[in-house]
Amino acid sequence: MSDSVTSPPLLVPAPSQQPISHLQQRRIDEAVAEIAQTADLHPGVIIVANLLIDRVEYMSKRGLHELRTTLDELRALGPGYWEKYFNPADAADLLPKVYAMIQNPDPWASVSIFQQVRSAPDGSYVWHLSATRVLLRDESTGQPLLLVTSSVPIDPLHHVTHKVSRLLEENNFLRLNGRRFATLSRRERDVLRLVALGHSAPEIADELNISEQTAATHRRNVRQKLEASTAFELSQYARAFDLI
Numbered sequence: 001m002s003d004s005v006t007s008p009p010l011l012v013p014a015p016s017q018q019p020i021s022h023l024q025q026r027r028i029d030e031a032v033a034e035i036a037q038t039a040d041l042h043p044g045v046i047i048v049a050n051l052l053i054d055r056v057e058y059m060s061k062r063g064l065h066e067l068r069t070t071l072d073e074l075r076a077l078g079p080g081y082w083e084k085y086f087n088p089a090d091a092a093d094l095l096p097k098v099y100a101m102i103q104n105p106d107p108w109a110s111v112s113i114f115q116q117v118r119s120a121p122d123g124s125y126v127w128h129l130s131a132t133r134v135l136l137r138d139e140s141t142g143q144p145l146l147l148v149t150s151s152v153p154i155d156p157l158h159h160v161t162h163k164v165s166r167l168l169e170e171n172n173f174l175r176l177n178g179r180r181f182a183t184l185s186r187r188e189r190d191v192l193r194l195v196a197l198g199h200s201a202p203e204i205a206d207e208l209n210i211s212e213q214t215a216a217t218h219r220r221n222v223r224q225k226l227e228a229s230t231a232f233e234l235s236q237y238a239r240a241f242d243l244i
Contacts, residue, residue, distance in 0.1 A: 020052050024138065024145060031136045031146055032058045044152035048135060051102075051144050054079040063151070066119045087116035087125055092175055102134060102144050109133060117151070127154045173240045181241050183225045189243060191218040195231070196238030 020028070032048055036058060039046040045063035049056060056074040064070060067085060074081055082091070090113070097111040110133035116125035128151045135148035184192065187208070194204045205215040228234050238244045 024052070027136060027139075028057065028145060035135070035148060036060075042150065044150045047149045047151065049147040049149070051147060056081050057146065066117075066153075085118045087118075090115045098132060098147070101132070107134075114154075115151075117153075119153070128152060129154060173236060177226075177237065177240070180226050181237060184222060188218055188222050188225070189241075191215065192222050192226075192234060192238055193243040195219055195222070196235040196244050198231075 028050065035046060035048055039058075039060035040062065042060070045066065046058075046060040047056060047063060048058040055078045056071075059067075059071060059074060064074075067074075077084060094111075094113050094115060097113065101109050101111045110131055112129065112131040115128055115130055117128050118124070119126045130149050130151040132147055132149040134144045134146070136146040137144050190208055191204055194207055199207065201216045201219060202212050204210075204219070205212040208215065210218075222234070223229065226234070226237055228237065235244075
């Protein structure tokens with residue numbers, strides 16, 4: 001019933017990628033070396049992303065251990081890293097925030113997000129809280145060269161994890177199904193709310209002061225427009241769009 005989720009766009013679109021100059025590479029190497037000196041002392045995973053060629057430039061030992069990979073393998077993935085290890089549904093929220101942060105002249109500007117990382121032994125996702133900021137910019141142009149991210153896994157038994165999971169799933173549902181919901185008339189939204197609350201066609205007719213036949217027609221139209229065939233699917237819409 002939901003639109004399929006496409007692969008996430010590149011962090012740096014291919015037309016914007018460019019060769020790295022010797023000076024840029026030297027500054028990148030120096031910045032990474034400085035981060036690497038203390039990265040393994042932090043409680044989370046430290047990742048440095050190269051924005052010029054869209055790849056992981058560095059990851060602390062804990063991250064490599066959790067992903068069961070090596071730095072050379074991550075670098076070889078290039079932009080494929082994002083698709084291999086992250087839920088593409090998260091990209092719709094993360095990427096606009098990253099782009100906005102990159103444009104922010106404040107050197108301490110950062111973004112934080114809950115995201116799903118494919119790091120469990122069985123290949124499933126694990127929720128992380130991640131914070132990202134620009135680590136290095138080109139001295140002459142101000143162009144961002146490196147992003148640094150600190151990512152901490154969230155205890156799956158903590159009650160907050162379940163709440164965050166539900167909120168993010170609802171957010172993805174809103175994004176994927178907003179256009180369908182927008183096709184409903186005001187009256188059809190009223191009917192959807194009552195259907196989600198378990199009301200029958202006669203009860204809906206009485207509540208809205210319409211005929212039972214009209215109520216049944218509205219209910220049928222709602223199902224067709226939302227491409228929803230079950231009461232559960234209808235209730236998803238009602239909850240996500242704050243009807244109940």
